[in-house]
Amino acid sequence: MQVDRYERYWMWAASGMLALFLVAIVVTAVSGGAHPPSHVETINPETLDIGTEFATPGVVTAPDGSLTVVMRAELYVFKPDVVRLPVGRPVRFRITTPDVLHGFQIVGTNVNLTVAPGYVSEGTTTFTEPGEYLVVCNEYCGLGHHNMYSRIVVEAAP
């Protein structure tokens, strides 16, 4: 096929740009562990209250000191609705729902999860600044969707 010289240059440049994007993605994924949340774990949404960690949502400190926040998203609330966390420590969020799809987005961080009934979603982040963080539901879940939010209060180390 006859392709114009400049068009050929352009196609090389375009391929180069796309390759560069992909390399950047792969490098950060492999070396920096920059992956999207892809936790694979299922749970019965109708029996969350029967002996699962989601029966008593809240902050859990493991024996090794690592922090996990267990949360529930339900038609129009997050439980617990205020979470207190220390600054500068990695925190893992585990969240599920007994009803419809929700979103779990901590404004100002990289935590952005789809919450689906039957599945447990996980995300991790480290809060580097103390202060109050807004959590919003970003997946339409019904007529109260815009009222569905909660707060995370990050406290400076004592």
Next chain:
Amino acid sequence: MTPAVRLVLSHFWVAVAAFGVGAMMAVMQALARAGVELPFGTANLYYLSVTAHGVLLALVFTTFFIMALGYLVVETTLGRIAGPSWAWAGFWLASIGTVITTVAILSGTSTVLYTFYPPLLAHPAFYIGATLLVVGSWVWCGVMIASFVSWRRANRGTRPPLAAHGMLTAVIIWILATAGLAVEVVILILPWSVGLVDRIDPIVARTYFWWFGHPLTYFWLVPAYVLWYTMIPRVAGGKLFSDALTRVVFIQFILFSTPVGFHHQFTDPGIAGGWKLLHTFTTYAIMFPSLVTAFTVTASLEYAGRARGGAGTFGWIGKLPWSDPFFSSVALSMVTFALGGFGGAINAAYAMNAMIHNTAWVQGHFHLTVGTAVTLSFMGFSYWMLPRVTGRALVWPRVASVQPYLWFIGMQFFSIPSHIAGLMGMPRRVYTGEFHGIEAAQAWIPLVNISAVGGVILFVSAMCWVGVLAGTMFVMPRGATRPIEYAEPMVAPPDGASLWDRLGLWTAVAIVLIIIAYAQPLYHLHTMARFPSRGFSPF
């Protein structure tokens, strides 16, 4: 009016009507979010309106418009529409389906938005109507393919006209896309919505939805590209830069538009990261043909500008026919698509997606792409097509010349603040961005207000478009019709069909790619221990 023109215009007017209604909903949404007191401003009506707006614009307007364009192209390039009675059957099926779904939405029993993610459960009529709309569009696919095959039988070894090649590409993409939708709606949702099955798995359903959802966007875009490649160079007074390369571009859309759906599910649980990474690769591959398009179409326009006497590096730009609404629509669409495509590269970035997923950024993004690049191209084309096929001159040519600029400006006002609000964390699909006065949310409010101004400008532009078309049809006298003419290539392509004209072969390759991208993750989803969900209707 010839039978073919009647068929084309019937589809066209349904598209225009759906657009008119969808645009009215849109301006109410934009104002409601900005806190303007509307007598009917309730959360209930807001989400109902967003459902109707998404369905009527993204699904009904686009599909009917593309069906109209498809029939027009095969009639004028291949000289036939095979099986006109089938075509009418498809039209009625799709129209009845549209009415059923619209009534279901307006009744307030189906406020599930146009993505209808289970376990949100709408009235069964919502899904039945949508199914009829898609079945009607499949009949269109059948008629398009039959017309093409009949032409090829009579013209063995001849290169198919480029516009027909492009529209057949859209047909193939649509068939590949709707295969996923059919599984979701017919097998998973319909039995569940009427109570035959109790439960549904939301992630499985979403996966089939996005198998459909991404190629859907190329089903919109490819017909717009057909206008850009095969008509605009001539409208601008020039020729198409490269016919041969254009065919390669269309084939790439067939190959890569479907195996990419996980880029809409980056944040989903239940799907392993590796598959998301694979879909990232194919997503970047699909940007390539659009980058080539940017070159080819711009080069064609430069050629046109120089043929009109433009000189110097940029002098040709001013010589282009900026007051011709078809030309200006497409030129502004191209600029907008460059912005939208840039945003798309960010959306698609495997991990960066977490920053913008489901924020107002996304709503800014798709109003640039489908809401402008595609829609504005279709608007401009309408001004060009309607007088040609009906013989009626445009009623208010001045209004028509200004309208594309209004849309462009309105959309910048609407989309840029949406992008910014999204980066600041504002979620999409919210009746109000206030969140009970929480401090972090206060910074979003001025942005939402600016985008409401954009919404009003867009609405004025939308009404200008509908008004000029309706006025032309009802007020202007009928005169002589003119042919639909296509751009000549600058270099005549070699005679005879090439590898890039073998649509069947490339479709087979595309199916293999879909299997690679989806077979294993779907198998895994279907076979792992899961807990499907009953339905909820919180509206």
